[in-house]
Amino acid sequence: MRIKRSAFGEAVEGYAVPVFNEREIRASAGILFLILFTSWMQILFRHDFTPIKYGLIVFLSDFIIRVFVNPEYSPTLVLGRYIVRRQTPEFVGAAQKSFAWKIGLVLSTIMFLHMVVANSYSFITGIICLTCLSFLFFESAFGICLGCLFYGMFHQDRARYCPGDTCGTRIKKDIRKVSWAQTGVVVGFIIFMMLTAYLFNEYFGLKPRALWEILQSPS
Numbered sequence: 001m002r003i004k005r006s007a008f009g010e011a012v013e014g015y016a017v018p019v020f021n022e023r024e025i026r027a028s029a030g031i032l033f034l035i036l037f038t039s040w041m042q043i044l045f046r047h048d049f050t051p052i053k054y055g056l057i058v059f060l061s062d063f064i065i066r067v068f069v070n071p072e073y074s075p076t077l078v079l080g081r082y083i084v085r086r087q088t089p090e091f092v093g094a095a096q097k098s099f100a101w102k103i104g105l106v107l108s109t110i111m112f113l114h115m116v117v118a119n120s121y122s123f124i125t126g127i128i129c130l131t132c133l134s135f136l137f138f139e140s141a142f143g144i145c146l147g148c149l150f151y152g153m154f155h156q157d158r159a160r161y162c163p164g165d166t167c168g169t170r171i172k173k174d175i176r177k178v179s180w181a182q183t184g185v186v187v188g189f190i191i192f193m194m195l196t197a198y199l200f201n202e203y204f205g206l207k208p209r210a211l212w213e214i215l216q217s218p219s
């Protein structure tokens with residue numbers, strides 16, 4: 001299998017359009033999700049906006065390189081490639097990824113102007129931050145590119161080589177079907193967790209003690 005660089009993406013033998021390695025992209029999304037989620041937690045629990053400002057610089061710089069320079073030199077994609085270098089590549093179309101990254105560039109630019117340049121926050125930054133977290137989580141955890149789903153709305157040509165062949169003809173085999181029994185298990189589990197929270201929330205809220213203190217305390 002031969003791989004050649006193209007204007008945007010990689011020309012791989014057997015693929016009609018330029019492609020990217022989805023495994024690298026998912027690893028990159030996981031790295032960005034970790035940065036953004038950690039920064040978000042610092043805001044929620046410590047009211048510290050410093051990490052998110054550094055995180056936004058990382059985000060914006062990374063997407064500028066992807067869109068205007070070359071994804072090959074994106075720092076997080078390079079790290080992602082190194083992390084999954086021993087795994088078999090899974091190639092996906094470059095066109096829809098380019099569109100999704102442009103969405104990421106717009107969102108990170110708005111966040112950067114609000115929180116870094118203007119040093120402000122509002123419901124706008126909150127919504128955008130949650131949107132970015134959702135995009136990154138779905139990409140890294142499930143291999144679902146939410147930004148790619150909007151590609152067909154703005155382009156006449158259909159996206160090709162989607163992760164898991166989701167943009168091709170889908171034949172649902174038995175192993176991929178969700179039965180009513182499985183659905184019932186999920187619903188039952190949710191009810192079980194709700195009951196657990198209702199019955200034991202007060203006990204679970206107690207501050208833990210050191211195990212050594214418990215062992216030394218009289219029975």
